[in-house]
Every structure is written in C-alpha cells, then in structure tokens.
Amino acid sequence: xxxxxxxxxxxxxxxxxxxxxxxxxxxxxxxxxxxxxxxxxxxxxxxxxxxxxxxxxxxxxxxxxxxxxxxxxxxxxxxxxxxxxxxxxxxxxxxxxxxxxxxxxxxxxxxxxxxxxxxxxxxxxxxxxxxxxxxxxxxxxxxxxxxxxxxxxxxxxxxxxxxxxxxxxxxxxxxxxxxxxxxxxxxxxxxxxxxxxxxxxxxxx
Amino acid sequence: xxxxxxxxxxxxxxxxxxxxxxxxxxxxxxxxxxxxxxxxxxxxxxxxxxxxxxxxxxxxxxxxxxxxxxxxxxxxxxxxxxxxxxxxxxxxxxxxxxxxxxxxxxxxxxxxxxxxxxxxxxxxxxxxxxxxxxxxxxxxxxxxxxxxxxxxxxxxxxxxxxxxxxxxxxxxxxxxxxxxxxxxxxxxxxxxxxxxxxxx
Numbered sequence: 001x002x003x004x005x006x007x008x009x010x011x012x013x014x015x016x017x018x019x020x021x022x023x024x025x026x027x028x029x030x031x032x033x034x035x036x037x038x039x040x041x042x043x044x045x046x047x048x049x050x051x052x053x054x055x056x057x058x059x060x061x062x063x064x065x066x067x068x069x070x071x072x073x074x075x076x077x078x079x080x081x082x083x084x085x086x087x088x089x090x091x092x093x094x095x096x097x098x099x100x101x102x103x104x105x106x107x108x109x110x111x112x113x114x115x116x117x118x119x120x121x122x123x124x125x126x127x128x129x130x131x132x133x134x135x136x137x138x139x140x141x142x143x144x145x146x147x148x149x150x151x152x153x154x155x156x157x158x159x160x161x162x163x164x165x166x167x168x169x170x171x172x173x174x175x176x177x178x179x180x181x182x183x184x185x186x187x188x189x190x191x192x193x194x195x196x197x198x199x200x201x202x203x204x205x
Numbered sequence: 206x207x208x209x210x211x212x213x214x215x216x217x218x219x220x221x222x223x224x225x226x227x228x229x230x231x232x233x234x235x236x237x238x239x240x241x242x243x244x245x246x247x248x249x250x251x252x253x254x255x256x257x258x259x260x261x262x263x264x265x266x267x268x269x270x271x272x273x274x275x276x277x278x279x280x281x282x283x284x285x286x287x288x289x290x291x292x293x294x295x296x297x298x299x300x301x302x303x304x305x306x307x308x309x310x311x312x313x314x315x316x317x318x319x320x321x322x323x324x325x326x327x328x329x330x331x332x333x334x335x336x337x338x339x340x341x342x343x344x345x346x347x348x349x350x351x352x353x354x355x356x357x358x359x360x361x362x363x364x365x366x367x368x369x370x371x372x373x374x375x376x377x378x379x380x381x382x383x384x385x386x387x388x389x390x391x392x393x394x395x396x397x398x399x400x401x402x403x404x405x
Binding site: 020021024025027028029030031034035037038040041042045046049066067068069102103104105107109110111112113114117147148149150152153155156157158159160161164169170171173174175177178180181182184185186187188189191192193195196198199200 | 208209210211212213218220221222232233234262263265266268269270271272273275276278279280283285286287303304305306307334353354355356357358360361362365366375376378379382383385386387389390391392393394396397398
C-alpha cells in the first residue's frame with residue numbers, strides 16, 4: 001500500500017511549486033526526498049515495531065511545542081484531533097509543554113576545562129497527574145525528549161536505563177532517539193527555509 | 206528479557222574540543238556484525254559501516270538509518286553548486302560546538318580544516334567558542350548556525366541578511382541552514398547514545 005503524502009518541509013515552510021525556494025530545493029533532490037523518507041519511516045513505517053503510532057505523534061508534538069512552533073505542533077497532533085480515543089492527549093501534552101519550557105542548549109560538560117561553560121537549567125519531570133494519564137512508558141519518553149531537546153550534553157547511560165526500566169526495548173530506544181533528533185532537524189529546516197522563502201519573496205516584490 | 210544500558214569505563218576521556226581522531230563507544234548494545242541481515246545491510250548504505258558500533262546500533266531501525274544517511278550525504282557532499290564543502294563543515298562544527306558534542310565537533314572541524322586550509326581559525330572556534338572572530342564571512346555562517354541550533358531557534362531575517370551581505374546566494378544560505386539543522390539531528394544521537402573515547 002502506498003500512501004501519498006505531501007512533502008512535509010514544503011508544506012510547513014510554506015514552499016509552493018514553482019516558487020524560488022522550490023527551485024532552490026530542486027538543487028538538492030536527494031536531501032528533499034530523503035528528509036521526506038525519514039519522516040515516513042518514523043511516522044508511517046510498514047512496521048511500528050516497539051513504538052506505537054500514538055506515542056510517535058505524542059512525542060513529536062511535545063518536541064514541536066518545546067521549540068514553540070505552533071504550526072508544527074498542530075501538524076503532529078492532528079491525528080489526535082480526529083480520534084475519539086486519543087483526543088485527551090492534546091491537552092495533557094500542552095500542559096507538559098508549559099511545564100517543560102526552557103531555553104537551550106544548557107547542561108554540563110565532562111569534568112575538565114570546559115566546566116567553565118556549564119550552564120544550569122531546569123530538570124523536567126512529567127507531573128503526577130499527567131503521569132497517571134500517560135503511563136510510565138510515554139512519561140519516560142517525554143522526559144528523555146526534554147533532555148535531548150534542551151540539555152543534550154547531560155545525557156548518560158542512566159538516562160537510557162530509565163527508558164529501559166519504564167518498558168522500552170533497546171530497538172525502541174533507538175527509534176525514539178531518532179524520532180526526537182529528526183524532529184529537531186525538521187523544525188530547523190522548516191524555520192530556516194520558511195524565513196528564507198519570506199526574504200526571497202520580499203526581494204522579488 | 207530486561208535489557209541494560211552499558212556503562213563503559215573510559216580512561217582519559219576527551220574533555221576538550223579537539224581536531225584529533227577520537228573514538229566513540231555506545232551505551233546500548235549494537236547488533237553483532239554476524240547478525241546483520243539484508244535489510245540491515247541496506248540500512249547501513251555502505252557495507253564498511255558494519256564495522257562501526259554507532260551504525261550497528263542505529264541499524265536497529267534500518268529504514269530511518271538509510272534515509273538519514275542519504276540525507277546527510279547529499280547535504281554535505283552534493284557540491285555541483287552551492288556552498289563550498291569547507292563552509293558546510295563549518296556550519297556543522299558551529300552547531301556541534303554550541304550543542305557541546307565533542308565527538309561530532311572533532312570529525313567536522315577536521316573536515317572544515319582540511320577543505321579550507323584554515324586549521325588555526327577552526328581551532329579558534331573549538332578553543333574560544335562560537336563568539337570568536339573568524340572574519341565576517343565565517344562569523345556570519347557561525348552566527349546563523351548557532352541561532353538555528355538554539356531552542357527555541359533564534360534564527361531570524363537578520364541572519365539571512367548578514368549571509369547575503371558576505372556574498373552567499375539563496376542556495377548557499379539553504380546549505381548553511383541544512384548543514385546546521387542536520388547536526389541538530391546528529392549531535393543528539395551521538396551525545397545521547399554513547400560517549401567519546403581517546404585517540405589511539
């Protein structure tokens with residue numbers, strides 16, 4: 001089965017067929033195609049393996065919210081809008097985005113001369129009420145996503161162990177890590193190309 | 206079966222940014238080389254990557270790894286037009302320096318030095334950080350990469366104007382954006398799935 005999907009970066013960066021940015025992206029056809037394939041491999045895989053579709057969208061929505069990107073947040077929550085069983089997730093994730101807001105990157109370097117560049121910042125934990133709603137696995141995934149988004153240099157084997165203890169498999173942790181990291185990439189391409197598109201249109205006007 | 210994270214004992218780990226060829230060791234079990242199947246080998250893109258613990262760990266999700274690797278290669282190696290290799294690597298180095306990924310910064314600072322022949326300037330970026338003065342063209346590329354790397358992104362039209370002012374056209378600016386953005390993918394994997402080890 002083939003599902004046709006629009007190019008997500010074009011869609012969210014406001015790049016239309018025939019525009020200047022469309023022509024610029026055409027110089028990197030493989031980048032365009034493979035960024036889209038990465039998106040499809042993470043959000044429409046043939047086999048969801050150890051990470052459910054709902055978990056993938058919940059985590060991506062949280063990541064978009066932490067980046068303060070309302071359009072990308074809405075894009076990733078849209079399957080929940082249409083779902084009778086998962087609609088509640090949107091409000092819970094919104095509350096957690098509010099609790100997890102920060103400015104990054106911060107965190108500590110390994111002991112040595114770089115310690116002078118250590119920057120303190122909040123350590124985020126899912127609230128008790130959200131934890132009850134989300135369950136231990138998704139709660140642990142959101143806490144790990146927050147670490148990866150804001151204070152990636154505080155990552156540790158213990159942080160991975162917390163995911164395994166919450167019920168994630170090693171394969172699942174790899175997929176989760178790719179998902180959070182991919183969305184961090186995708187958001188930056190959308191932000192950057194979106195602004196470049198605006199600047200190019202203005203220059204042409 | 207309960208799976209466990211690996212807590213490696215690393216003697217004399219790298220604790221500063223360096224252009225030396227340092228190593229990396231995983232915190233989760235990579236797939237053993239002898240267990241790699243056809244779909245795994247396809248996901249690795251290059252057969253030689255089966256020797257790398259990093260890629261044998263990521264190949265646990267082969268489809269994503271394959272698409273990621275091909276994205277990476279086109280962003281950095283497709284130089285028929287657009288930004289010179291050196292400056293794509295500079296964007297990667299600046300993002301890695303700002304995020305604090307000692308391993309990624311080592312690899313890509315080496316590439317930036319190799320392609321630009323400006324290894325002292327690259328070292329200055331590693332030693333002094335992203336605010337250092339490397340001349341206006343490089344400063345503009347570093348500033349744009351850093352602004353895009355911040356969370357939430359602090360990248361604005363002023364960064365685009367500054368890149369235009371030093372002579373970058375739109376495709377070249379798009380290359381800066383992709384180079385920095387891609388390292389916000391790579392840094393997060395490298396930093397969270399393992400740690401750097403000393404040069405041999």
